[in-house]
Amino acid sequence: MAEPAQRSSGSFAPLRQPVFAVLWAATVLGNIGSFMRDVASSWLVTDLSASPTAVALIQTAATLPIFLLAIPAGVLSDILDRRRFLIFVQLMLAGVSSTLLVLSHTGTLTVEYLIALTFVGGIGAALMGPTWQSIVPELVPREDLKGAVALNSLGINIARAIGPAAGGLILASFGAAAAYGMDVLSYVFVVAALLWWKRPAAADSALSENFLGAFRAGLRYTRASRELHRVLLRAAVFFLFASAVWALLPLVARQMLGGSAGFYGVLLGAVGAGAIAGALVMPQLRRRLDADGLVLLASLISAAVMGALVLAPPKWLAVVLLFLLGLGWIIALTTLNGVAQAILPNWVRGRGLAVYLTVFNGAMAAGSLGWGLVAQEIGVPYTLLAGAIGLVVVALLFHRARLPTGESDLQASNHWPEPLVAEPIAHDRGPVMVQVEYRIRQEDRAAFLAAMKRLSQERLRDGAYAWGVVEHTGDALRLMEWFFVESWAEHLRQHHRVSHADADLQSEAVRFHIGPGKPEVHHFLAL
Structure with missing residues (x-):
């Protein structure tokens, strides 16, 4: 637990907390390795199969487990020792990349193996996501919490800017096995940081929730929260249509733009650089636009990029367009995620964010598969155009479904008196x-x-x-x-x-x- 500290100021104040700084740096290295692995897998599938459906299935296999398991993962993050749970997940992911390394080095990797191992890696990502978000309040004082969340977002985008470009260069120079090997090495740093962190044992509570009870409580909250429903709706329609460019980007780079694996990595690096730029300009944008305006702006930017890629622009212009895509993507991602966090009380925040991740990744998985099937029939350029037009239409239609402001005071009031009882009552009695x-x-x-x-x-x-x-x-x-x-x-x-x-x-x-x-x-x- 972070020790009390004087009130901090500045965007990088959370890095003064040693545990947060070490885990943040390790996470950046781990994410760089993950992006290297993803670049190798996305490019390698185009060598193994020319089918757009096979390419899109890699994206689906990566995101579908998060859609299926995010809510159980959110529950587990609340009832298990988070440090040990994270170590277990990191070791599982290291096993996935080690298997990919061996198969690619021996030339025995097939599309089926690649999709299956990507799916297992998606399971690890599903288990890890809510838990990483949940440990942040344990690492920094309360006044630095918002800065820590912002630094985590910045770290992901630093990794997004470095990982794909480095992965593409390693892939082009040394092959897929080397890229997978770098990912395995990155897990060594993450596990070492987690082992170094001496997390205090959680105090036992008579009211601690079990898995099924916590699961039901999270679902009840989600079913009853109309504010959360609006956030989920807006996220679903945006990511469903915006997923077209992510599902087809390897084919855009290879077939439409005539690029190599290194160029594909540069495109993804441009997305990460655009996301960093977007994170830096977000404070100015928030002063001029509300959450609904920001989501509309992100939709229009993403649609414009998709429409421009249809024209198969020169490579330098494609890099600029992917930079703008990263800008639009981070605007939508941080806005929707920020609203979701603002409307969720502490007791259910992990489970509520898990539901948000379920919708996000479900929309990405369904969209990726759907756009891949469409591209199989009408080709990549027309599919991108359809996605761009659809994104503009749904952005304008659902702009009226206003996002909540998230200004309610969600701190516990503790104003209910303790119920009067004639004799002690067993906790499991009910209803x-x-x-x-x-x-x-x-x-x-x-x-x-x-x-x-x-x-x-x-x-x-x-x-x-x-x-x-x-x-x-x-x-x-x-x-x-x-x-x-x-x-x-x-x-x-x-x-x-x-x-x-x-x-x-x-x-x-x-x-x-x-x-x-x-x-x-x-x-x-x-x-």
Whole structure:
């Protein structure tokens, strides 16, 4: 755990924390190695098969596991020792690259092996993603957290700028086995850094969640959060159409532009350089545009690049276009990810971000496969044009589905009193029915029910699986709110999940209560 420090300033202040600095540097090296591996695999598949579908399947194999496993990975990051879990994943990924090294060196690598091993590598990426994001608050003081998140984004784009270009040069000079070997070496540094980090053991808690319970809680939150739904919708439509250029880029470089493996690496390096430039200009852009404007700008830039590539421009111009693509990509990525983080409370942030990653990678996987099949029928240039037009259309259509501002106070309010119990209750007992009794004037009933409808979203997000309001048949002023929670432990967790914003919603409903004192709360356990 990071020790208390004086208030820091500056973008690079988190690097003053030794553990964060070492892990950040190791992560940059690891990502450089991963990009080298990805360049080798993406280019090697064009040697093994000329089919656009086979090329697109590499992208699908890399992203589909993240779509399938991101949510379980988010749960695991909350209930396992994160340091040991990360070491296990790094060793698994090192095994994948070692296998690719041996197969490519012996000349026995086939398209089927390449896709299968890329899929296993995608599993490792799925397990690692939420966990890396979750450890950042452990490494820096609170005032440096935003800077640490920004540095992580910068580190990824530094790796994106260096890794593909270096991978392309190594691939062209020494072959795929050398590129895979460099990736294996990068895992040595990452594992060494994780072994060096002496993470304090987490304190045991009587309310610790198990896997299935945490999984259900994350799904309940996702199902009930309308703000998260809007973010997921906007992310899905953007990445579904923007994936066309990523799925077909190896064929664009090789067939349309007549480039070599080294040139393909330069193109990907230009994307990374554009992403770094985008990260540097984002503060200025945020002062002029809101989140919706930034996503629209990113969509138009990406569509323009796709449209220009259709014309098979000179290589130097293609490098410039890929630089602009990186600029647009990082604008969309950081905007959507930032909004998702801003609307998620701490207790479910890992699982909520895992759902976001699921949608992101699901859209990329489905889009990559779909665009590959389309290119098989109509060719790469017309497919890029279709993707560009589609991206502009959906960007304008869904611009009206406004992204949330993320300005609500999501810190725990802890304003619910501890429930009264006649005797100790086992945590696994349930389900629990909670009743809250109000007295509401007839003239206030419509406004009260509207406030309760808004409050119901909070109940369902924080742990309830059913909710409703009923009226008393013998007393028209007497209304009863009820909701069910799956266990006594989950209801106790619900007490600690209610935020200040949720407390404001509850106060809005309670102000209509005319009975003596506060509304009465009752708890019932199933027998």
